Amino acid sequence: MDLELVSFKLCPYVQRAVIALKEKQVSYDITYIDLAEPPEWFLQISPLGKVPLLKVDGEVLFESAVISEFIDETTEGSLHPEDALQRAKNRGWIEYASSCLEVIFTLNTSSDHDEFDEAVATMTERLTKLEEVIESSPYFNGEQFSLVDAAFAPLFMRLDLLEKLASVTTCSGLPKVCAWRDQLLQRESVQNSVVEEFPTIYRGMLKMKGGVAGSRIE
Ligand SMILES: N[C@@H](CCC(=O)N[C@@H](CS)C(=O)NCC(=O)O)C(=O)O
Incomplete structure (x- = not known):
């Protein structure tokens, strides 16, 4: 192919x-x-x-x-659980990750302080809900890395940068979410899924958008 x-x-x-x-x-x-x-x-x-x-x-x-x-x-092996119910649940959480990514857009761009604070609260709520459903480690389904992990990794990469660059804190007090984030960010496929200069480009984008997050970067 x-x-x-x-x-x-x-x-x-x-x-x-x-x-x-x-x-x-x-x-x-x-x-x-x-x-x-x-x-x-x-x-x-x-x-x-x-x-x-x-x-x-x-x-x-x-x-x-x-x-x-x-x-x-179309390739050997599967990144989805074998069990249909588990697979369906994983797909639901993949959609959930997409809804979290929509909030990231507001965190990246909003110059309205109320809207920005609301987005921080919404993200924290979404991650708190996630904390309640995480049953396994190191990955969502346990030992095996799955598509649901691939769906959340880009979200965690951005949340991590927002925290480091602009002090936007959304994960604190959520130990299972933090542990999962750290596992994902260390994984080779995740690290190699963006261009090398990704943190610099992301930082430049935050500055260029001129939102609350961008204004917090020195
Ligand atoms: N539901 C889509 C979302 C993809 C998406 O929103 N991509 C953005 C970039 S991150 C895009 O292409 N936006 C261009 C536009 O909306 O005009 C997916 O999961 O592939």
Whole structure:
């Protein structure tokens, strides 16, 4: 199979697909676009004008969860639980991770202090709910790294940077979430799922957005 991932360097959804590709040791090409000025060829093939796209022998897949499952299903082994009920529950939490990523957008960009504080509270609430359901370690399903881990890793990478760069604290007092975050951030596939200069680009984006988070960076 000839695989080409269409990416934007800061996109957390693309990162999920990259983690799945790396976990499954699949070779692929990656094409970066600038979402501020998306090329015409991209708009022609992306139904919602969003990344990631995965081109498979010329056919186009969109939506990170769909792409990650496709990568998983077409390669040896599985990054999903065998049990259908567990698998369905994992898929629910993958959607939950997506809803948390929407809050990250506000944390990155909002210049309204009330809106920003509300986003911090919402993120903390979401992570507290997660703390209540985590039953296993080191990963969500125990010893085996799964697609649900790949879905949360980009969120934790950004929360970690927001905390380090702009003192946005959302995980404190949540030991299971913190332990899971630390495991994920140490994993090779996660570390290699972004470009080397990712922290610098992320920092630059926060500054450029001129929001509350950006204004806290020296
Ligand atoms: N539900 C989509 C979300 C993808 C998404 O929101 N991608 C963002 C970049 S991180 C995007 O392409 N935004 C461009 C736009 O909305 O115009 C997925 O999981 O793949």
